[in-house]
Amino acid sequence: MLALLTQWMPDSLSALAFWSLVFVSYLTSAITAALGIGGGVTLLAIMANLLPTSAVIPIHGVVQFGSNIGRLTTLFRFVDWHLVLWFSIGSLIGSVVGAAASTQMPAAGLQIAMGMFILYTAWLPAIKLPSGKKFMSMLGALTSFISMIVGGVAPLVFAAIKPLFAERTALVGTLAAMISGQQLLKVLFFGFFGFVFTEWYLMIALMLVTGYLGTLTGRIFLERFTAEQVQPILKVVLTLMAARLLYLGIFG
Template sequence: MSPFLVLAILSLCAFGTSIISAVVGMAGGIVLLSLMTFFLPLQVIIPVHGLVQLISNSTRTWFLRQHVVKPVFFWFCAGLPFGALTSTYIIKTIKDPTPGYAMIALLIFYTLFKPKKLPHLSIPFPAFILLGALVGLLGPLIGATGPFLAPFFLRDDFSKENIISTKSSVQTMGHLIKVPVFLSVGFPYIEHSAMIITMTIAAVLGTKAGVELLGKMHEKTFRLIFKTALFGAALRLLYKIYSSMA
């Protein structure tokens, strides 16, 4: 397949998955990550995917900026550097992301199917500093951290716009902090600049289209779609675990 055709396909993928993320709040990043595996080696996928998602999430945050829950954003950002610093030391040694995938899948299933007597994952805002540290650690290792974050944003005191905008804002910072991590291990971003630029332009256009759809969606419909996307993400993680063990 010609490089131009690969670039065109990946740009269309970035456009479509950005629409998904803007409407649902997640799943788009994972779908894009999966599609990129058909065309690129793993050592290229996670750094490039992270940069494209950085632009996609930051654009989504800007379009919905008035809905961002700022205390969550600031507490999350305070924890990010600690996890990212740790990841720079272990990214060269850890080759198997299976334990991380299993942890995220369990977290999702707990959120979706827990008995009513068990507590919600509605953590106090200062606790997001710990979530930020975990995302800083996991992001460079497993790529897409959306399924890990999502259960903590599915809370009764957040509207659908609060969920999408605040989750996008913290994911923007999570993807941003991956850039120096990959630069520190020598990833050549310049060599892949054409792909990064075209995919990010497509992601911005997809995000704008998705945000317009979000404004027309009913709150109950959004929460149903969000939970369905979470369930699908968990099943995919279980499949990845099964495939790695087979």
């Protein structure tokens, strides 16, 4: 069985990297389901250090779409769909512009951009984006554009919509609905611009399965752990991953 799976692995990826990403998908989905945030950017940082640069954002988009859909199924009844609708309208505009910009950037530029973004999310306070309901389309457009280039913008969306919710389950559920729609647009536009997802279908399929299992696991701990308890570990991991990306982008 393992020999058959090995034949279907991408040629540009070692077996160790392949199975590491499958496991990391489970772990980071569990983190996000438990804390509401943190898993997506951690997955991005690890993928950016193991995958070819051109494959990072498209594949991250597919996996995050599956992870957020899994989270959405467990929190569906808590979602504020009015906010999701206006956010998605803006996301469509931002995705068109961002996909065109991303496909024109050199690999080194993408590595530097991702490295700086990961460092920012790990150590600096969140950018103060518009949080009122009437600004949802603007928020969707801006974060979708950024997502097309550097990947995980969930921390930005989380910070913007957090003041609108009193209940944590409603916040996490609405965030999952917003990000899943955003990631679906990302996948569609990268496919339109020529990325061949079929070359990575086995890894994507396994990461989607383990991501969903991670969501089910993390959902159990949603009310038991806080971001403050896990954040120090995530900061160390993100800093190491970002430093390597910056090194590769500048000197690689």
